[in-house]
Amino acid sequence: MTASIIQNTLFLGSFVHSKSLGELEILHDSAICVDGDGVILAFEQNCDQRTVEETVFPRLGWSVGLVSVRISQPQQFFFPGFVDTHIHASQYPNAGIFGKSTLLDWLNTYTFPMESSLSLASRAKKVYGRVVERTLSHGTTTASYYATISVPSTNLLADLCLEKGQRAFIGRCCMDSMAPDYYRDVSAEASLADTRASISHIANIDPTNALITPIITPRFAPSCSSELMHGLGALQRETNLPVQTHISENQGECALVKSLFPDFNSYTAVYDGHGLLGPKTILAHAIHLSEEELDLIKKRDGKISHCPVSNSSITSGTARVRWMLDKGVEVGLGTDMSGGYSPSVLEAARQAALVSNHVAMGGVDTAKLSVEEVLYLATRGGAKVVGLADRIGGFGVGMEWDAQLIGMGAVDGEDEGDMGPVDLFGWETWDERIAKWVFTGDDRNTLAVWVRGRLVHERKR
């Protein structure tokens, strides 16, 4: 869809967002004023439209007739857009297709052939266009994407995100080792040059990184030579760009890393030793980490992307999120599609709760994550992981309007087509409504989505 033209907008009604890990703030009769750049200029509570127009507009220099107004109806609320901290755009056509595989055979059977096929521009355009539309429709306003090794195809993903208005980190996948001949960077040098080419492209199309930011993306240690990782580490220091990779997803993978990098005393130490573990590093999975490894990640202020759907699907393990949070490490959610079958962060949030229950059933009573906590991970937690906590993940003056309007069907309400999967009987508290949304909702409940103030999705009914 073509994004609408931006003007000053007044959002009115109910707003829900995370204040902290365990606390969800639910505000009614409130107002948020967003300017043409998508910046929140005012956040007022206990007010109606007239009050805002009379008391806030003059302060902002706004004229009533020139402001567009969007009001949440009863049973609806504005919620921060979701942050998907780990998603492979290039694997979307395989969503749901993984059989009984585990990581290493899954890569060879399903993943490398699909990614390789996206070197064909027409195919990449179709797949990436659909991924961006789909994730926006699920309320993902920011995504940290893995593309493929192909520079043109990676650049196309950046172009499409910019065009469709999704905030995105775009990673050209670096892999010069242990990958099939048909799908591998020919050398560390070529991999670095291609990475720079993709970074340059993004600098051209979005010079201020208002929406699109390149992200340095060594696929994972087993598919990167030491030379390549040292080069990428140096590139990070040179550019101060973020880094994303995978860590400790699967026990076979961990054993492989140990055999490939015998000079390092842990998987985490491999990245650290190559200058790839720092405050701008997003580590996906982090399932089989030792205490010492998590300590090192904390020391470097590295970030973790928890991917519960993927971990349960390709039998990787159950990540101990409570342990990470207790250690003070920042955690966000990743769909890890198509290791995870769903492009929905809401599904990832739901499964984060279930996976935490599985950790609890394994004996760690305190592991269980609440609805409030998984929603925090999906928004503010994710914003911290991608380094945008001052701009997105919640509502506040000076932050940007990345948001979704959530609505649920009333059993007694008028029938307006498919009202989605959630039934409200009318007697639910707001906490219960939100729990129903998290556990029984889907993209049908995401009625509209904005990024930097721009309307980028509106549900057709």
Add this chain to the structure above:
Amino acid sequence: MTASIIQNTLFLGSFVHSKSLGELEILHDSAICVDGDGVILAFEQNCDQRTVEETVFPRLGWSVGLVSVRISQPQQFFFPGFVDTHIHASQYPNAGIFGKSTLLDWLNTYTFPMESSLSLASRAKKVYGRVVERTLSHGTTTASYYATISVPSTNLLADLCLEKGQRAFIGRCCMDSMAPDYYRDVSAEASLADTRASISHIANIDPTNALITPIITPRFAPSCSSELMHGLGALQRETNLPVQTHISENQGECALVKSLFPDFNSYTAVYDGHGLLGPKTILAHAIHLSEEELDLIKKRDGKISHCPVSNSSITSGTARVRWMLDKGVEVGLGTDMSGGYSPSVLEAARQAALVSNHVAMGGVDTAKLSVEEVLYLATRGGAKVVGLADRIGGFGVGMEWDAQLIGMGAVDGEDEGDMGPVDLFGWETWDERIAKWVFTGDDRNTLAVWVRGRLVHERKR
């Protein structure tokens, strides 16, 4: 919705159903002829409409102009209706609301108050009407329901299933012990009398049990006195009706049963000793069973309802389905809503695969269930569990037409409103399409639903 009038119908196109646990049969250019009673009279392969009309219709005595025809379009297929072997209709308004509770506190906090409130007829009507519509929309053609202790309310559920055309087992919940004063049968005698009253009502509205069958429903051992269970066991022998209950869901519950029934050497032995374990008994959960208990269940030919969504949600444990199947015990799927948050058997199938992966991650490599296997559990397995394997769960001459038409969206296709969550790129094999449906599909992919040949749901778009 009002069910359509039934006439002879020819279904044409693609048909998918389970042949056995591991084998899904996928047939194209096929035809099924269903008579006005919903019985499959012919199942022809490699044919087109004209061939069927010329060669099969004369044999059936059918005239072309008087037969209604339904054709599956490309990307669509007919699939057996789902069998939900364990669902609490009375808990539907709580779907998604369970917090961090586990079984015993969940019952007191969320469940008993909700069930009790459905003694109010207006409330029961609203809730039950919605449950039946929702489950039909998810492709559930047969459901084994728990209602509440209230006879009028239980009878209303039976009436609604009959009216809306869903095949159902209707259980008045028996509980004369360890339940709150406001929600408990006053005595074993009263509980038995009320159970008979509900059985009589169903005998009046559906004398041949064509659609609706009563099911004897001791809630679970902790909420039933020994007197009540002996009475229900005697009632089962007298009536030969099916029985449903819960077993070994939660470790606290198991300990409670042990303390309440010290004369029995296991939870399974408690039911067995009260005449409640036989070939028509559906045991939900069966998570923490011993080898000896499963042997006893097998010996009595008892059936198991596996409820993965519920088990992961209220932290009950991970049922070892492969172990049950290897032992030769029949297993079906239950949503166990609202212990499980979803009324969808497709979601239960998906989570059955994930829970089996969690069992595998716990060390049992062979535990993983495939797409084919979870679809078997959702259809033929469920049909065996509810004792209807000769009539439903698959397609065959002499069986009844309980089916759903499944459709998925083509990325290149024309936009016809919300095409649902599954994107087909066109290059997928049929096995891959079915995997995509199982892992990424929802009720939007269930375009139409029939029970005994009657169209009982058609998706609005």
